[in-house]
Amino acid sequence: MEEKEISRAVIKRLPRYYRYLGELLESGTERISSGELSERMQVTASQIRQDLNNFGGFGQQGYGYNVKHLHTEIGKILGLDQDYNMIIIGAGNLGQALANYVKFEKNGFLVKGLFDVNPKLKGVAVRGIVIRMTDELPAFLQEHDIQIAALTLPKQYAKEMADFLVDHGIRAIWNFAHTDLHLPEDVIIENVHLSESLMQLSYNISRYSREHK
């Protein structure tokens, strides 16, 4: 039942392949070789072929890869051939920004609910999605089939909320709270830590100025 384990490094690269293939598709390119794609993407052709061969042979010797076919296949690998229902917990600026981000919908991530504890936000609509109070969550989760919860709330509430969501059947969490969630291992967590990203930037800025002093 268990498939061959694919390394995290490979999976992190797949969305980027998918993006480049999507752009090639839009530009009407029919086929592409690993060599040409490697030049565009600034990675080695060898890596592209290795990565793709984790999932089977999508190419053809002497020809390369059919752009449309490869795009579709990588989409399937990434699970983009189906829709996901998502809720957002924390309707602050970031939560509302995510709810407004139409691009996710295009990829099949449908925002079904937006929750907060602040009574002032109750009933406010963001792109047609009404903000509900978190105490309505149990009933909401019973009525709707939700696969993903995005956590855009202050870190001090994140752990408790994550536990609550997992208890109520959520199995995938997109975590924007600046804390590590410790959840059962069958729960999938994807972290987006913006401040850590910013610190990598400042590291490089200050390293650069140290080196050029």
Add this chain to the structure above:
Amino acid sequence: MEEKEISRAVIKRLPRYYRYLGELLESGTERISSGELSERMQVTASQIRQDLNNFGGFGQQGYGYNVKHLHTEIGKILGLDQDYNMIIIGAGNLGQALANYVKFEKNGFLVKGLFDVNPKLKGVAVRGIVIRMTDELPAFLQEHDIQIAALTLPKQYAKEMADFLVDHGIRAIWNFAHTDLHLPEDVIIENVHLSESLMQLSYNISRYSREHK
């Protein structure tokens, strides 16, 4: 002049060390061993010691690490001992969310300006920061010493804007646009690709359901 090159993997871990040390500091912990920290952070003690020793010996045999000292030192390595002036290009939902995110200010990232092309946004204030039109950028950049530009605009404008900013002296870009920027190598780029993060999540969801079918 050139310091020993530190691997990206190490740098990615530094902000997490910084966070844990900050929490220990708040809780009043004075010293910690690599062994204890490794348990909390779920990494090996060996990795912690290796990582830290890239930057010199912060610990003491038989004692461990002084939490406050280590926290300060990692802060310095990350460049958090100074302030950075930042502008945000694109005052849509995400741009405004970033501008509102007070936590960055606490770490020394000061939002000095917010720019957009949409005349409807002109003069609107976000947390006291007035939204300006992008044609005011050249004058603004001349008057202010800006180190970081966050790009929260649609990808089709991102490349052009990035080139423009680099021409006007910006040397660090925090890129939220879903595209790769090709800039001179002395320009520091840190990408945050939210849709790619979401795709890693959906990959894991659909892998999980494949494996448990």
Add this chain to the structure above:
DNA sequence: TAGATTGTTAATCGATTAACAATC
């Protein structure tokens, strides 16, 4: 068929972990 390009094995490189002498 000849040329191109994949799929795949082998070689290299880099990162992580283990081990332990140094030393507080």
Add this chain to the structure above:
DNA sequence: TAGATTGTTAATCGATTAACAATC
């Protein structure tokens, strides 16, 4: 001093790159 724990070297593991036979 004895025990604890670092700093650092060596061993292992994994990921990337190179090479090339297979084949379209």
